[in-house]
Amino acid sequence: MSPRELLHRSLWLAPLALSLVFVLGVLAWVRANEADEQEQQRQTLISDALSTEAQLRDRIADEQRHLRQLAEDLVGQAPGEAALAAQAELNGGLRRLWQSVTWLDARNRVLAEVSGRGDDGRLDDGLSLHLTAPVGNEGTLVVRYPPALLLKRGVPWWLARKYDVQLVDSADQVIASSTESPLRAAQAPRPSYRVALTGPLRASPLTQEALTDAALELTVRDPVANGVRPLAWVLVAGFLPLIAVASWLLRRQMRQLQRAEVAGRTEAAWRRAMEDSALVALRARDFDGRLLYVNRTFCDMVGLPAERLVGLLPPMPYWPPDAFEEMSARNRRNLAGQAPREGYEARWQHSSGRMVDVMVFESPLVDAAGRQIGWMGSIIDITGAKRLEERERRQVETLAHNARLTMLGEVASTLAHELNQPLTAIASYGAGISNSLAKLGVQDELVLGALQRLGQQAAHAGRIVARIREFLTRREPRHEPCDLNEVIRAALDLLRREAQQREITLELALSPHVPSVLADAVLIEQVVINLVRNAADALLARDRDQGGRRIAVSSHLAGDFVRIDVRDNGPGLAGRRIEQLCAPFYSTKSDGMGMGLAICRSIVEAHQGVLDASEAAGGGALFSFSLPLNREHHRESVHA
């Protein structure tokens, strides 16, 4: 298979490949988009973390301010729980975030302590952080607060929804979380960000643990999916089988199309070959007679190329100029659909001027939908057949003419022969009577004159007959070397059709060793024809069912003669001898003249030959004639 053909055959893969490229493109695009979104989420995360930390710091700063106010209010008051509890700032602080407020003296001894419960009723069960503020010069106020509550109160709701906010210490332990059950980043890898605590948030707890390395961690609750989104996967998973099925269908369709194309091309090639190799010329015409198509045979027949013929309207260039009227009349008839079904003969003119006899058959030309769109003509060149027919006809005519001439000569010669005697007798009787009258002394001029004229007339009649005979048989047999086998073949060729009509089988058994003889071929042919015709006539009496009618003609060398036998399986001669059969005017046929065999015999004898007839072995008649060999010639050929 050539690369080009291969390409053509795998063309159906193109949509599939393109679809795959498309799908991969889409996936890559989605992936890139996702990375983008992730990056964006990360940016937001960072800024959100920073802002959360700032807000918490603000919150603590606020608390610190309240604490300082409280401390200022306590300056100069007697230390004690009552004084502390009476402060409005203290109660506000306890309602907000504070867990407890402790008043320490300069030596860090507790002067008073007020603790409250948070709104959620939670006691200081976890880690606490603290804030401090000096009370004048003689003490310190310490506030404890739970970092979890700070996160809850200090982180805006919209950030709390987006993130898990946690305080994490340096050992990665969660100190406080904004949610009850925080999902750790480790459980599902989620983007998170840590911000180191600054300012008052860095305060250390009352216990010894240092919070200096603690950090605020924000973890995204709902991360942008990593990896291509499920929807994209579903679409791809649906799309690929669809496109695969579509490709398969396409491939099938293409295969079918290719097969159809190949079949079409083959058919076209076959049709072309058939049209071009056909002996029949073809032409298609529309209803106006315009030539739509001609095949090569047609072009050869009229000697014009297809380019010059197709598209032409009548009159056609191949119409003989002297038959224009007739041709156009016939053309009109054919286009009207009245062409004879069995075809018609026409005479066209080849571009070289030569005449072409054709037989034309017209049939309707139909299109693919079955509608008739014109006429299709099939044309056969019958010039050769016509010429042959003409020659045969002329040959038969000549033969008949010759036969008539021969017969006339024979009749005349027979008549002359037959009449000569009576005429001579009349003349002798005349002479005898006038002699007798002279002896008797009869001097009657009248009678003597009449007798003399009688003799003269008889002699005249004899001369006339002789002259007619001489005239009719003036053609002396021309003795020329001739091949008798050839002569027989030519004679039988002329009789073949007749024999066929009568259902007679002609059998030929010609010896190849028959030398040529000196003879008149035309006359010998007459003899053969005559004998075969007689046999055929005799066979007519024979019933067809009795094993068929047969005539066998054979030639062979018999001593110094060439002998030719004509045998039939007819009724035979019924004991009649050759003399009887050859008698002039002897015939047993109702329309017979009885001269055939007589002529044969005289022709054969004119060639120093012999004609004979006998009963054939196995029934039927056997007529044979022998002609002497051309001795000189024969001797020469023998010596040679």
Ligand code: ADP
């Ligand atoms: P015609 O053919 O006019 O009768 P012919 O001289 O050719 O005259 O034949 C004379 C007769 O000889 C025929 O009428 C026929 O009775 C007889 N005859 C000739 N050939 C045959 C034959 N092959 N078989 C039987 N009879 C024959």
